[in-house]
Amino acid sequence: MAITAQDVNKLRQETGAGMMDCKKALTEANGDFEAAKDILRKQGQKIANKRADNATSEGLVLTQVSEDGTTGTVVAVACETEPVSKVEDFRNLAKQVLDVAVSTKAASKEELLATPQADGRSLQDHITDLMGKIGEKIDVVSYETVSAEKVVSYDHSNGKLGVLVGLTNTGGKEEVTEVGKDVAMQIAAMKPIAVDKDGVDAATVQREIEVGKEQARAEGKPEAMLEKIAQGKLNKFYKENTLLNQEFVKDSSLSIAQLLDKTNKGMTVTEFKRVAIG
Secondary structure (H helix, E strand, O other): OOOOHHHHHHHHHHHOOOHHHHHHHHHHOOOOHHHHHHHHHHHHHHHHHHOOOOOOOEEEEEEEEOOOOOEEEEEEEEEOOHHHHOOHHHHHHHHHHHHHHHHHOOOOHHHHHOOEOOOOOEHHHHHHHHHHHHOOOOEEEEEEEEEOOEEEEEEOOOOOEEEEEEEEOOOOOOHHHHHHHHHHHHHHHHOOOEOOHHHOOHHHHHHHHHHHHHHHHHOOOOHHHHHHHHHHHHHHHHHHHEHHHOEEOOEEEEEHHHHHHHHOOOOEEEEEEEEEOO
């Protein structure tokens, strides 16, 4: 049967696939719209399978905080190349992923991707179909949430880095949001591995102690002094790598813990998420 331009356009509107791909699919399906959709979906799956091992070092990180300021969501949708990360269809997909995450409060990335959309297809199906249209691997590489008395977000200007930080004992002060933003920017720049030393896993602590001992031994320090020296190096590690103990980048006379306490007595960070692509 003859495939009209109206048929092609209708399929394009329903699937988002390119005009030529839609025409080919309709021709192969003898004008059957549902069969044509299946053909397009299989095309996306073929590309997904073929490029499954490809690196995704570009993309978009998006954050959103609830109206009451107590819940934050961050998603990272990655692709292979920078030009694709700037394509409107890709950016719309990333926003769709964030919207679904916020509305469903999915418990995991797997649950998020399995969420049915308005057309009955899962979110993963939408991603796969766009892979068929664009010809690149697309993946949701991160989905995180933070809940706290006050959640503040930070989106880096390159679109590839987002931070959520949860605060408690804020006292309801207006300046908390500004300070929270400063702390989120600190996290973005300084990459702390935990809120405080209690959040550092035991394996990391043990490794730092052993490294400290080896360094001291190499410097010719007495064996009896190695443990004490290693503990000193561990404390330095905590200061450099845990958020509350880090020097505030805008004022090195203050630690982040001191900055928060200065804003409101007892104010601190409960958790944070730093998500980056590339």
